[in-house]
Amino acid sequence: MKRILLVLLLAVAPVSSAQAVQPDEVLADPGLEARARAISRDLRCPVCQGESIDDSNAPISRDLRLVVRERIMAGDTDAEVLAFVVDRYGEFVLFNPRAEGANLILWLAGPGVFLLGAAGALVYIRRRGQPVATESATETALTADEQARLRDLIGK
Template identity: 85%
Template sequence: MTRFLLVLMLAFAPLSPAFAVQPDEVLADPALEARARAISRDLRCPVCQGESIDDSNAPISRDLRLVVRERIMAGDTDAEVIDFVVSRYGEFVLFNPRAEGANLILWLAGPGVLLLGGLGAFLYIRRRGQAVAPAEALTADEQARLRELMNK
């Protein structure tokens, strides 16, 4: 039975969440730690690029986690902590970039393309649905040839 449980635990080990936050990084106050974790989930690891600093094991992520906790302990608000990190690493570290300045193009590009595609589809369907001029009637020779082909 123990062998079965061991095999079962090893089989499901890769599916369990693995957080990179080390025990020595955790703040003593649970409320401050919760704030730090929330901020860390919104910041991208500059090295991994697809992971938050909360999930990344890269040394730079550890440094950023420590900076976030230091700023929180210094009394900064969440916005001030994020501004501090962005001022040093740029807006690239934000998973959700701010909708201002040059980023506004990125925020508006998706809906803009969707509207243009919808307008194009509407015009295509509208133009296609318009009445098509009826084809000219067949001449007597063409009608005779058609009857001949149909009777075969």
């Protein structure tokens, strides 16, 4: 009995995590609905922050989904719809911020830190493989007085 219940729960689990888009939001034209879904997946919920507006049940996400569909029905391109939403909510709502302006620092920070780390590792490995620098022979040679004193200390 427990196994049957487990199988049923596992079969229903993917259905329970379905997208938050309500049936009354879906556009009649499948092509336009596909565009709306693609745009919605690229927009972050301002409340949930880790979910797209397509996956979020927050009221603001529903409003944003409706705005996206209204703009599509008005004839806007995907870029115009995104620009419309970004103008009102800022670039924070984009899952993939544009690589321009201040965002360019964020886009370049990861590769920059990686290159610095790789350069540091390379320098470390090269230095580790080299023998330790020794002092020249003239600096390490004992004078005659030092040799005599050393012999006295050793007892020879």
